[in-house]
Amino acid sequence: MPAKKTPKAEIAELSAAIGEHDRRYYLLDEPIISDTEYDRLMKRLKDLEAAHPELIKAESPTRRVAGGVGSDFAPVKHGAPMLSLENAYEEDDIRAWDERVRKNLPPGQSPSYLVEPKIDGLSCALTYVDGSLTRAATRGDGDTGEDVSANARAIRAIPLRLGENAPQRLEVRGEIYLTFSDFEAINTQERRAGREPFVNPRNCAAGSLRQKNPAVTAQRRLRFTAHSYGVWDGADEPRSHAEFLERCRALGLASSPAKRCVDVNAVVSWYADFKEREMPRLPYAVDGLVVKVDDFSQQKRLGFTAKSPRWAVAFKYPAQQATSTVLSVAFSVGRTGTITPVAKVEPVFCAGVTISSVTLHNFEEIARLGLRVGDRVLIERAGEVIPKVVKVVERGKAGSDIAPPTRCPDCSAAVSKDEGFVAFRCDNISCPAQLRRTVEHFASRPAMDISGLGEAAVDQLVAKKIVANVADIYAMTKHQLLDLDLFADKKADNLLEQINESKSKTLDRVLFGLGIRHVGEKTAEVIAGLFSIDEMLRMSAEEFQAAPDIGPVVAKSLHDFFSSPSGRDLIDRLRKSGLAMAKPKRLVAAGAPLAGLSFVFTGELKSCTRQEAEEKVKALGGKASGTVSSKTSYVVAGHAAGSKLKKALSLGVKVLNEDQFQELLP
C-alpha cells in the first residue's frame, strides 16, 4: 500500500499536472482531460494551498490570477525596439524584396526563406529571467510599450516557467490572439450580460489583455504564439529562425508553423496555396504571411532600415475591410413587400471588388449601428460575398438621421409595420416593384426555370403592362415581345420556347414559384408531395397544418392564398394555359444508400453545382440542408468554403472534400 502523499508532494504533483494540461491544450492542441476535470485539479490545489500557505510557490498555477497586483499598464522600454514589418501586397512587391535581399548578400549565397502565417492579434513581448516569467509588455510605439504582466500571468497559454535549458534572459515576442470559437463564446456571454459584443477577434483579444481585473483575462482563453525575440542572453543562442522556433516549442512556448521556401517562386506559390487550402481550416484569423530569411548570419548582414528589418517582409492578403462614407440611404422593395434600407456609399475597393452599395438589413440594425447619412463606416466583405456595415468609425459633420419611409418608394402606397416585427412593408398588393420581383422569382431557376426572363425583360414587360401577374407570361405573343425592342427575332423565339417548356414543370416548382408567404422551396416540396392542386383549392387551414413541418402561420398563409379570389383565378388561368402541375416523383434508388444521412454543401464544387449535388443526395435517400448543426452527418467543403466549414469544425461535424463525397456515392 502506497504511503499517504505529503501535502508538499501533492502540491508539486498537481502543479506539474496542471502545467502539463496547459501545455497540451495550448501548445499541442491535444487536451486529454475535460474542462471540468481541469477545474477539479485546480480546486484541489487551491484547497491544499489554503491549508498550507507556507508551501505556495511563486509559479504555482493558482498564482496566475492572485499573484500580480495590477501594474496599471505602466510604460516599459523594450530591450530592443519592436519594429514593424514592411508590407508586400502583390507578387511584384515580394519579388522586388527578394531581389534586394539577394543583392545585399555575398554573391553565391542564396537565402532560404521561412514563411509563417501572420496571425491577426496583438504583439506582445515576454521576458523570462532564469526561466521564470518576469514581465510582459505590449508593443506600444515599438520603443516603449505597456506593462501587462499581471494579465499575461493569467493567460494559461503563457508558461510561468520555461522548460529545461532556458536562456538566462529571454525576451520572446509573439502574437496574442483568440480562436474564432473562443471569440464567439465571449461575445455570447457579453450579449447575455447586456454588453456590446466585440467587433472581431482582434479587438476582443486586445480588450481582454487590457482588463483591469486579471480574473477576467483568465477566463478568455487567449493564446500566444512566439515569432521572434529581442533578447537571448546565455548559452546556445539559435543560429537560424527555424532553430529558434523549434527551441521555443522545447521551452514550452507555442510557435508558428513555418514553411520553408527555397526561393521566391516557392514563396509566391505558397501564398496562393496557403490562402486556398490552409487558411479556411485555421481556427483563427490570419491576414497574411511573414517571410523571413532563415539564417541569422545572413539576417545580421542585411540589417535594418530606420523602420524595419531588411530580412523580413509581411506578404499581406487583400484587406477584407475598408472604410467609406455613407452618401445616402435608398429603400428597396422585395417580392413580399418588405422594405429594406440600402446604404449608398462612396465607392471603395474591398476584397477584390468596388463596393458602392451596402445592405443595412432593417431599421433596428441602423439604430444598433447608430448610423446617420454622412458617417464614415467600416465595411466588411469577409469570407462571404455580401458587404455589410461593421460599425461607424467617424460621425459625419452635417449628417442627418435615417427615417423609415412613410410611403413605398416605388408605388407611393402607405407603409406599415406589424407589431413585434422588424420589417416595414408596402401593403399595396399590386405594387409594381413587388410584381417585378414576383415574376422574376417565378421564372427563376429553382422555380419554373425560364431563362431569358431576367430582370431587364421583366422590368419592361411589367412597365408596358403586358405582364400583370404570372399567368400573363403564358399569354405573351411574339409580336408583343418584338415590340419591346429588347428582343430580336431569334431571342423572342427562344424565350417563347422556354416558356412553353416550363409548362411541364412539376407541382412543387409551381407552388414555390407562386411566392406564397412562408412557402419556400422545402415547404413547397412537402406540400406538393402530399396533395394535388385540386385538393389544395378545397383544403382548410387545419388540414394544411396536419402536414409535417407546417404550423399555424404557414397553414394560414396557404389557406389564405387558395381561398382568395385572386389566387384561385391565378391557378385557374395557369391550368388553362396548359401547366401540367404534376405530382413530383421522388425517385429513391433501391436500398437508399444515403438514407438517414444529412448533408450540407459549402464552397464551389468541381464536378457539379451545389444544386446538382443536393439532387444526387436526395435521389439516394439522403437529406440536403443549408445549415450546419450537430445533427448534420457531413459537410462537403468545396473550393473557397466559408463559415459553414468553420461551424462544422467547431461542432465536430465530419467534413468531406469533394473526392471523399464522390466515394460515398455508388
Added chain:
DNA sequence: TGGCCTCGAGTTCA
C-alpha cells in the same frame, strides 16, 4: 416556455 434546428427572404458585384 425555452432551446434547438430549419427554413425563408433579401442582397453584391462583374
Added chain:
DNA sequence: CTCGAGGCCA
C-alpha cells in the same frame, strides 16, 4: 451568406 422567425420537442 446572414438574419429573423416558424416548427418541434423536452
